[in-house]
Amino acid sequence: MKIYQVGGSVRDEILGIQKSADRDFVVVNATVEEFLNAFPNAKKVGANFPVFLVNGEEYAFARKEKKVSPGHKGFDIISDPEVTLEEDLKRRDITINAIAKDIETGELIDPCGGLKDIKNKKIVHITDAFAEDPLRVYRVARFSAVLNDFSVDPSTIGLMNSLKKELYEISVERVWGECVKALSAGDPSKFFELLKESKVLDIHFTELNDLIGVPAGPAEYHPGEIDTFDHTMKSLRRISGKTKGTDPMLAFSVLCHDLGKGLTSPENYPHHYDHDKAGIESVENFCKKLKTPSSYLKCGVMASKYHLVAAKIKEMRPAKAVKLLSELKHFPAGSIKGFLRLIYADSGEGTETLSSYIDKVLPALDEKLPEKWKDMGEKSGEILLQIKAEKYKELKDNIISGEK
Template sequence: MKFYMVGGAIRDAMLGAPVSDRDWVVVGATPQQMAQAGFVAVGRDFPVFLHPQTKEEYALARTERKTAPGYHGFSFHADPDVTLEDDLARRDLTINAMAQDTDGAVIDPFGGRRDLAAKLLRHVSPAFAEDPVRILRVARFAARFSDFSVAPDTEALMRRMVDAGEVDALVPERVWQELSRGLMESRPSRMFEVLRRCGALARLLPEVDRLWGVAQRADYHPEIDTGVHLMMVLDTSARLNTSLAVRFACLGHDLGKGNTPADVLPRHLGHEERSVDLVRAVCERWKLPADCRELAVLVAREHGNVHRSGAFGAAALVRLLQRCDALRRPARFGELLLACECDARGRLGLEDVPYPQRARLQRALDAALACDAASVAADATARGLNGPAIGEAIHATRVQAVSAVLEPVAPA
């Protein structure tokens, strides 16, 4: 049997990037021979093993054949007669279809090294069309390698796959897995641009796709186009190194603008409520985790109020904190503020403008949290108050505490 390191580790080493995970292919072996050598079988669909010491994954060289639409429609064939080139030929992109033997020699039958130098994302073979997940992977790699372009023949193939309905068969778990990884790359906007050009975005996220061409008020949005603004917000979220939940909330914050009646454009009154409904629909369709779902709904509903909060007095600020459940979930409220900052700075020419609302609201929250609600309740009870009156006393105490930390407002 022969061992070859394959895939991303070869690519990243050639790019001078850190290599975090190494994958291996084994040629000329059977599952029984792997077990006898101490490898532990872990693969369900095809033979994959863990190395007894390093715990790295070693897969038997295999070929695959399309048997049905979608991601699960494959049969796999692993046999000692399958060659390394056979195995590499089934991979998605040429830059991921290189291998290295144990002596350090690189095997590159499909021109991966050439495409790395040319900064091209190119499919290995027509078999690319058999797996619709690869459309998402190409888009994700475009977000990671922001100076790479998609080869024209690959983009054309992706469009044909979309037209054939392949993306309609994708399962939610795989869609979210690729979208979430793409959102965490350095230029998430490129993932959506690639998906939009090949038509996949309109099938997977029509709520996002319809934002391009929707005008906004130029005094608030110098970039005017809502889709352009959304991409700027996403890239700002990456620049600020935010969490996945914040980045998804940025993606969903303005979805309602795509449903604004044409006769009231470029104003978007009520888009927050429409955004909430659309965000919930997206989360349900792709089965998003609760933290992403909850923050996205909160940001869609409240981002306009957060932007306007610089003019709020103490009582209005406390009501905003309560509406956002900030007193019980201060960390999530911090993420709401960060998403709103991304929104404010994701505008043409405003990328580096300060966002004082975030610091002001954080001070208000800190002051409200510092109030001893239990002591206030006990004192109110001692004064004969009960029920709603105790709640009002706690609220008044918080308003007073927030008022004490607000910066003075210059007289009009």
Template sequence: MNYYLVGGAVRDKLLGYPFTERDWVVVGASPEQMLEAGFRPVGKDFPVFLHPQTGEEYALARTERKTAPGYGGFVFHTDSDITLEEDLRRRDLTINAMAEEPDGTLIDPYGGRDDLQQKLLRHVSDAFSEDPVRVLRVARFAARYHHLGFRVAPETMALMRSMVAAGEVAHLVAERVWKEMERALREASPDVFFLTLRECGALAVILPELEALFGVPQPPQHHPEIDCGLHALLSLTAARRLSDDSEVLLAALLHDLGKALTPADELPRHIAHEARSLPLVEQVCERLAIPKRHRELAIAVARDHTNCHRAFELKPATVLQLLQRLDVLRRPQKLQQFLLACTADARGRTGLEETPYPQAAYLQAACDCVAQVQPQALMAQGYEGAALGKALQQQRLQQLQELKLRYKDSTP
């Protein structure tokens, strides 16, 4: 029985990039031998075991055979005769197909170290084309290492295009798409994930609502970048500077989907694009099985980001309605997330990446004012039922009116 450190830990160790997980491959062992050594089985499709002390994953060396379209269409084979090189050959990228012996010796049969030095994301073999998830993984690695200068090798991009053309990407399972997308949103350059998918044609299959924004113009006086698709990615980039919360990042990305449906005779203006966006955001979230909390924030930002931008112009009653729609008294974190996404929208414009966004502080102050008005004090005065609700509303509106006056008086 021989075991080797493999995959991301080897890659990132050579790069000097931080990593937390370590995966191992075991060569020359059977499942029975692993159990006898105290390892705990966890794999369903192929034998994977947890180390009895460290809890790290140890997988038996394996090969695979394509039997059906999509991510799940594989038969895996494990045997004590399978070599380390055979196991590494089935991996996606050369930089992920390296191993390390217990003494630190590097095993690199497919040129992964050279590709690290050349900053290339290159597939190991033609077996890459059998698994459409690899298209998403390459795009995610491009997003992770873009700031280091990495790029997708031309031959790998060509292979990804052929996979899209062959319909492989259309067989991806929604949950797996979302898993890769959510991880990509938190990478250093999340916009590169979507640009890479767009370059190979996969974005039009996976996220056609976002693809449809590219080429749609906006008024240059408000959006110097003009293109709606570019604005969506700039907003995502701005959001990533502010947060690593995937709920905020997704909301920033999807907030303007309705602009793709603006009638041609109204362009470059986008009247009522907020209302047009809502069913599209719902459609994306439903199709990709995106969690409810992500969906709720994305809907809120798509619906009310314009109201947030115009916060100083809103009447107190409109501000209160906005806060009530966001359910800020029960869920104060949602307001913070909403304000981050709206700030990212304002800064997701060419040349305006550092623009101040005082609306966020104003709406946070409005939330604090509303929260100060509690029903207990009014109940002590004898209010109850409908009268209590009306009194709460009146006092909160009064607080918001006074806040608006304070902000007006403090403005030069």
């Protein structure tokens, strides 16, 4: 029996990335009985072929796959002691994920040229068998976001495009699973840009695809931006964590903030009047199709609804400003500070002055309703809003006085 460490953890060790918490292992030249004799506490978790958990780490027996029907589930799986390590590695999607490490000697086994592609910073499919599993289109796009200084080989992009019709067969849950991993990656924009380049963005991300070719706005406000899709990608990059990863809910908020521009009638270009309000329905449709969690839906709706008005809070009447701040406190991607990052992503301009202003007026929200005005239904709410608005005005006046 031989055991090898395989997959992303090996790749990341070679790249010098912090060791992955999730290591995967492949078992070759062994029966299940022999494996359990060596690891009596192993817990079986695989249904279609032998997979075990040992101390929280996954040990899968080497296997081959044979395509028997369309879709990502249409495979016969062959797993027995005769399957070699090389056969197991060659069934994988891209070369840099097909490197194994002997856990006893540390020797690297690389039958697919993954080491060369790591050196050249290339994402390359292993064989045309890549096309047997359409989910790999989204996996490659996700790896592009994770390994954001790598480029995807043109032949791989061509294969991704050839799978366009089969993408309809993938469950949206699996698509969202890859998408949310990409949103957490160092540069989420690479995920969507690669789907655009391979001409498959329209399959599951229709509302984003509709932004292609739509002017972002008047040129003086959007210099150097090709269209609204380009603006959205640049906005994403402004809040991307690169090597540290990205807040996925904030990234999703940025992704959604201008979806309403896809609904603008061309006769109104380059203006997008009321796109913030129009975008709410687009966000709701987008999230419904992807079956996103409710927290992501809330992020997207708030991003569309408030990204313009929040930047102009200083100009608002006190009561309206208090209502807005009360809403933004409940922004799932980091409350008010998170929303300020969204404003920065959209505008590309610093929000330090706005942030300082909000910090100074925010105590207005802490005002309480006196006992004598409680239990009066709607009237109590109106009075409390008036009290908070008066405090807000007082704090704002103090700021203005201090600036003189």
